[in-house]
Amino acid sequence: MKLVLSVLAIIVLALVPWVGVSTMGLHTVFGVVLPYLAIAIFLVGFVWRILDWARSPVPFRIPTTCGQQKSHSWIKQDKVENPHSFWSTVGRMLLEVLFFRSLFRNTKAGIKDGPRLVYDSSKWLWALGMAFHYSFLVVFLRHFKYFAEPTPDWVLGLQWVDNFFQVGLPVIYLTDVLLIGAVSLLFIRRLWSPQVRYISLASDYFPLLLILGVAVSGVWMRYFAKTDILAVKQLGTGLISFSPVGADVLSGIGAVFFIHLFLVCCLFIYFPFSKLMHLGGVFLSPTRNLANNSRMKRHINPWNPEVKVHTYDEYEEEFRDVMKAAGLPVEKE
Amino acid sequence: MNDMPKIIIGLVIFLMLIGFPLWYNVANDKAGYVPDMELPDTADQCVRDTEWMRTNHMDLLNDWRDLVVRDQQRFEANQVSQQMEMSLSNTCMDCHDNKSTFCDRCHNYMGVQPYCWDCHLEPEEAI
Numbered sequence: 001m002k003l004v005l006s007v008l009a010i011i012v013l014a015l016v017p018w019v020g021v022s023t024m025g026l027h028t029v030f031g032v033v034l035p036y037l038a039i040a041i042f043l044v045g046f047v048w049r050i051l052d053w054a055r056s057p058v059p060f061r062i063p064t065t066c067g068q069q070k071s072h073s074w075i076k077q078d079k080v081e082n083p084h085s086f087w088s089t090v091g092r093m094l095l096e097v098l099f100f101r102s103l104f105r106n107t108k109a110g111i112k113d114g115p116r117l118v119y120d121s122s123k124w125l126w127a128l129g130m131a132f133h134y135s136f137l138v139v140f141l142r143h144f145k146y147f148a149e150p151t152p153d154w155v156l157g158l159q160w161v162d163n164f165f166q167v168g169l170p171v172i173y174l175t176d177v178l179l180i181g182a183v184s185l186l187f188i189r190r191l192w193s194p195q196v197r198y199i200s201l202a203s204d205y206f207p208l209l210l211i212l213g214v215a216v217s218g219v220w221m222r223y224f225a226k227t228d229i230l231a232v233k234q235l236g237t238g239l240i241s242f243s244p245v246g247a248d249v250l251s252g253i254g255a256v257f258f259i260h261l262f263l264v265c266c267l268f269i270y271f272p273f274s275k276l277m278h279l280g281g282v283f284l285s286p287t288r289n290l291a292n293n294s295r296m297k298r299h300i301n302p303w304n305p306e307v308k309v310h311t312y313d314e315y316e317e318e319f320r321d322v323m324k325a326a327g328l329p330v331e332k333e
Numbered sequence: 334m335n336d337m338p339k340i341i342i343g344l345v346i347f348l349m350l351i352g353f354p355l356w357y358n359v360a361n362d363k364a365g366y367v368p369d370m371e372l373p374d375t376a377d378q379c380v381r382d383t384e385w386m387r388t389n390h391m392d393l394l395n396d397w398r399d400l401v402v403r404d405q406q407r408f409e410a411n412q413v414s415q416q417m418e419m420s421l422s423n424t425c426m427d428c429h430d431n432k433s434t435f436c437d438r439c440h441n442y443m444g445v446q447p448y449c450w451d452c453h454l455e456p457e458e459a460i
Contacts, residue, residue, distance in 0.1 A: 047344060054340040147354035149363045151444030159444065166448065169395040226388035229443055234367060240354045241364035283343060 003191070006205035010213050017262035018255050027250035030258045035239055038265035045272025050280045059301040061294050064287040070296075082292050089291045096288050100129055125189070132182035135175035136211070138162060139218075142173075146229075146236035170222055180215050183208060207276055210267055217260040227254035368438040373428040380411045380424070391447070394421060421449060426456050 020026040067078025083089040095101040108122035142158055145151045163171040187208045190200045221227055231245075231252045238245040271277065283289065316323070316330055323330050349356075358364040379386055381393065397419035400406045408416050418424050429435040432455040440447060 043348070047348075050340060050344055054335060054337045057335050144354055145444040148357045148361075149366055149442070150361065151441070152357065156444055156446065160446065163446075169391055226392075228387055230368070230387070230439060233443060237358065237364045237366075241358055243365070280344075280347070284340070 002200065002202040003205050006202050006209050009206060010209045013210075013263060013266055014213060014217070014259050017258040021258045022255045025251075027247055027253075027258075030262055031235055031250045031253070032239065032244040034265050035261065038268040042268040042271055046277070046280065049272050049277055050284075053281070053284050057302060058286065058290070059303075060299050061290045061292060062286050063290045063292050065292055069292055084291055084293045084296065086291065089289060093283070093289055096285070097282055100126055100133075102288075103129055128182045128186050128189070131178050132186060135178035135182065138175040139173075139179055139215075142175075146233050147240045149233075149237050168223075172223075176215070176219050176222075180212065180219065183212050183215065187212065203275055207267075207270070207274060210263060210270065214260065214263045214267060217256060217263060221254075221256045221260055225254060225256045227257045228252050232257060366442070368442040370438050371431065371434040373430070376413075376428045378413055379428075380413055380417060394425075394449070397421070422453050422456075430456050432456070 017030045020030055063083075065082040067081025068075060069082040070077045070084040077084070079088040080092050080095065083092050092101075103126040104123065106122045106125055107119040109117060109119055112118050138158060142155060142162065145155045145159075148155070159173075162173045162175050165172075165174070187205070190196050190204060190208070231249050234245050234249050235253070267276075271279075316332065320330055320332070381389075386393070397409075400409075401419050407418060407420075409419050411417050426432075432450075436447075439445075
């Protein structure tokens with residue numbers, strides 16, 4: 001049901017701009033109004049959610065540690081698994097954000113002859129995740145050429161590497177193949193593995209299918225149903241410089257482009273409300289981004305109730321005369 | 334106690350990164366630029382319709398190359414001629430004789446780097 005719903009949603013989302021542009025002529029709505037709306041919702045939503053998380057108090061250190069913590073000088077510390085300083089925590093976070101280190105440690109339980117329970121290393125999810133995220137990043141960055149004029153040199157460099165093998169014409173981007181391959185396999189994994197399927201929700205299927213829809217419509221446009229990309233760049237630079245192009249330019253762009261653009265807009269609108277927020281959230285993982293310095297620095301919970309104490313000094317001050325009279329020893333005469 | 338200042342710094346860096354085209358265009362002040370290709374005045378018709386050529390010329394050149402190099406088929410019949418040589422240097426560049434004011438204007442704008450000129454020589458341009 002969750003799966004059927006997600007598939008149906010994608011089909012409907014792909015049909016909306018197609019009908020809107022080819023039969024109703026709503027080029028300006030799908031080419032100008034909606035992209036602005038999507039970017040606005042994305043930016044405001046993203047910032048709002050990050051600030052919402054940022055308001056959470058961080059009273060204590062709760063890093064997950066799985067190595068020797070900082071101790072005597074003759075005991076070797078595991079700086080990555082148990083960082084105690086700012087910079088070793090930064091190192092741990094970089095490995096997490098850039099190389100998905102936690103996922104790299106993924107294991108799979110299985111029964112071997114014996115019978116005995118063994119935990120095998122399982123790198124598939126990590127490898128597909130890396131392939132997917134990095135190719136998506138390169139594809140995203142390559143698209144800057146539709147907004148920036150003159151086309152930045154680093155985009156050309158990225159393209160050159162991506163086109164390195166010069167297969168086909170237009171030359172096939174390696175990241176196009178990797179992106180569609182990885183996202184398809186990640187989707188199949190959700191269906192294939194009974195455990196994963198059991199815990200999968202519509203909010204897991206939908207973003208995968210939406211990204212697949214974006215990628216397939218983009219590839220379809222580049223290699224098969226070609227459209228006038230000159231007009232597309234005019235649209236892009238016009239949008240980014242707040243002087244959008246008129247209907248004359250928009251009407252020269254094929255319907256497949258509007259399907260692509262609409263799915264991208266849906267992705268941007270959906271982003272702040274979904275699990276995709278792990279883009280910002282990964283940096284705020286308290287079990288990774290906190291230094292394990294509880295033994296070096298005292299962390300006091302800011303909302304602890306104030307405890308009323310009455311120290312011995314104060315006690316003696318109050319009852320000194322009485323104590324003296326009773327013959328009790330006092331510290332100060 | 335929370336990490337608000339650090340998070341706001343991160344958020345600002347993120348917004349600056351994704352806003353790259355915005356400030357890049359402001360710095361270069363060329364966002365309104367639209368390439369203007371110089372069309373030949375020697376001919377009034379291309380081997381295919383202009384609209385089709387605009388989006389599919391790379392496919393045509395690719396097909397031509399395969400036909401010539403692999404099938405030894407050097408001529409085709411099209412709307413201009415019954416015996417048109419399928420050649421970039423001899424046919425296309427005959428009319429579009431200036432690479433920098435025709436091909437390059439659009440390719441540079443779109444950041445497209447075709448490898449035609451790895452092998453072909455471009456015609457000498459009158460300065």
